[in-house]
């Protein structure tokens with residue numbers, strides 16, 4: 001018998017296949033594995049180290065050999081199915097912690113480390129994943145490797161020149177679905193959440209359009225109105241009264257006055273966990289009382305100081321709201337969606353459509369399996 005005061009749903013949110021509304025579909029959708037995803041900082045995996053990274057429940061072992069070259073393989077030993085991240089990197093190979101089977105970067109079993117009982121080395125190959133490094137981040141292609149050269153890591157020309165803009169990267173792992181993050185960073189109706197730091201004030205949506213790959217929008221707003229941040233923006237040179245934002249699936253970017261930009265790269269770890277990498281970059285900032293734009297080295301110093309004082313706590317506010325939204329959705333997933341900003345349904349529709357496209361490309365039976373289960377049998381024994 002249900003407590004009449006308890007208004008929570010009796011069941012957990014529907015799967016993608018059971019979902020009845022676009023919002024429910026978006027909240028259950030994965031992100032298309034046939035794209036490149038930032039998974040870790042390049043500096044975080046040193047020579048001889050291995051680390052687990054996870055994409056939508058698919059666990060991968062990311063390791064760097066003694067020669068500095070990275071590789072990503074399925075994180076499951078074909079022998080007894082231990083995670084290979086329990087093991088160790090030896091030269092350029094990954095050795096399982098239990099019986100010591102060793103795999104090279106191509107995923108091939110090369111030796112056992114124990115007696116072979118008179119049998120030849122079995123043919124066994126781990127699933128492998130294309131890896132690249134860009135903008136200080138390690139990128140992995142979790143889907144069909146043949147598509148890794150077709151799909152591109154987003155180009156950021158300002159960071160790819162010999163004299164790149166000053167900038168920084170921050171990341172968070174939030175207990176929230178990735179579609180909630182996209183809603184959050186594209187919908188500027190949440191200025192109240194940031195009333196302390198005031199990164200944007202009085203936002204008015206002025207234009208939006210969408211197609212099969214993106215949702216683009218512009219807002220008129222007052223950018224960087226915070227107590228301290230407002231002194232570091234040159235409003236004579238940079239138009240801080242408007243911002244353009246784009247959900248360029250599965251990534252997101254913004255541009256303020258061609259001078260302040262960011263990209264957001266999502267790593268959907270599972271249905272309610274998302275790692276978010278933000279890269280912010282600036283062509284220059286202004287120092288109070290100094291009537292000139294800063295040179296790049298000084299811009300970088302100002303930005304480095306602003307990360308712990310402004311950007312980290314500001315974005316942490318989003319994390320608090322998003323984790324609360326996830327909890328709210330899990331209890332009230334069947335409540336009628338109420339949205340005022342017209343871009344929000346478009347964002348959710350794009351996420352749902354792209355996942356449907358992935359599912360349709362990978363149908364094995366009546367329902368496509370989740371990424372983790374779609375993994376082909378590893379051992380050819």
Ligand code: FES
Nearest residue numbers: 077079080096099
């Ligand atoms: S479980 Fe990995 S070598 Fe036996």
Ligand SMILES: [Fe+2]
Nearest residue numbers: 184190194318
């Ligand atoms: Fe925010």
